[in-house]
Amino acid sequence: MMNIVQLREPQEIKAFIDSSRYLSTSYLYKLPQEYEDFDTLLNEAITHPGVIAMTENNQIQALILAFSYDNHRYKIIGPFIAQDFTLTDNQFKLLFDKLIEQQPDESIFNFSFEEGAQEYKTYMKTIHASYNFTDYYLEAQKDLGDHFNNQNIIEYQKGFYRAFSKLHMMTFKHNAMTPDEIIESLDEHNRLFIFVSEGLLKGYLYLQVDTERNNAEIKYFSSHMDYRLKGIAFDLLEYALKYAFEHYTIHKVYFKIRNKNSKLVERFNELGFQINYEYKKYKFEPRHLHQDFSS
Known part of the structure; x- marks a missing residue:
């Protein structure tokens, strides 16, 4: 029984x-x-x-x-x-x-x-x-090598603290690093890139490089909701991928994205990212x- x-x-x-x-x-x-x-x-x-x-x-x-x-x-x-x-x-x-x-x-x-x-x-x-x-875990094992030069993407500057902090806290609410923790971590292996246009921060990406495991994680990235569908997050990902492979000896770059739109996720294939795992x-x-x- x-x-x-x-x-x-x-x-x-x-x-x-x-x-x-x-x-x-x-x-x-x-x-x-x-x-x-x-x-x-x-x-x-x-x-x-x-x-x-x-x-x-x-x-x-x-x-x-x-x-x-x-x-x-x-x-x-x-x-x-x-x-x-x-x-x-x-x-x-x-x-x-x-x-x-x-x-x-x-x-x-x-x-x-x-x-x-x-x-x-x-x-x-x-x-x-x-x-x-669905949570998608994607990784790229090489830079596709296309020429890419986006002058809107720069390393983090203090003048954009408020805009970055607000965007990060709106995007990541549970169990995430705080804006201050991200900024305090910045060094040779922790980089924060921001997308600036017309004097406004419209997106950001936080990259962590693990030299012991020879990989890099795009831990956080987002674009401002007023500028969605303009390819800002896509540009940031492309920039970070090229930056990581050019500046570090690594085998792969990976990240997680949460989405209901599988067609949007498939766009990352254009950058060389492939779905490794997906969790429903x-x-x-x-x-x-x-x-x-x-x-």
Whole structure:
């Protein structure tokens, strides 16, 4: 007989996770690799909102957990499934419903799955989770070599602090470096490029170079909403790519972009960027579900 139970023993949970299948595990990459960090995350999840398991004859067959990243905002990690067990869509719903049953209607529960490598769509359909957006991880292993000279792009200057700070904070709200942290980090391997036209900052790009791993990350970039669709972000990316390969001995330049428009993402191919991974993001909002069924 199957039972839905709440687990409270970290060692029991870790032992099952280590031996389980991850084919349908949301936010798998959020599991810390360091044991100490993993224990911290696990203890927080046990305390709130909980670790929920499906058991048969006292043996764990599947489990799901979550961690909070903001008030009533959660990222779901799971399901983890036993090697010889098949978790049906309805069984997944039972696990998820138990996990969220004590949370208020204004809560939001987020899922993330690697497209092409994980199976998740029927689970999301069963609980009525909605597609939110896609995170694309792109990388380029060489500069295409085309001549490029954009006089609108310069290194950061203090006079543009206010405009840069405002644009960055409007664009990146969660778990991002602050404008001051970015500026304080600037050195030989941390560069901030800004796009200036008519005396106005219309976009920026922050490049971090890791000489030990021989790669560079375009950590943040954005253009002002008043000047979108003018190719400013595209120009900044092209500039940073060429700058990185010309000034450092690196193997690749990479970045992440969040978008619903796959056609826009494909434009980066023109610069030499290729999609390395893509993660489909879903969210479940109880209040919307209740509204749908009551209307």
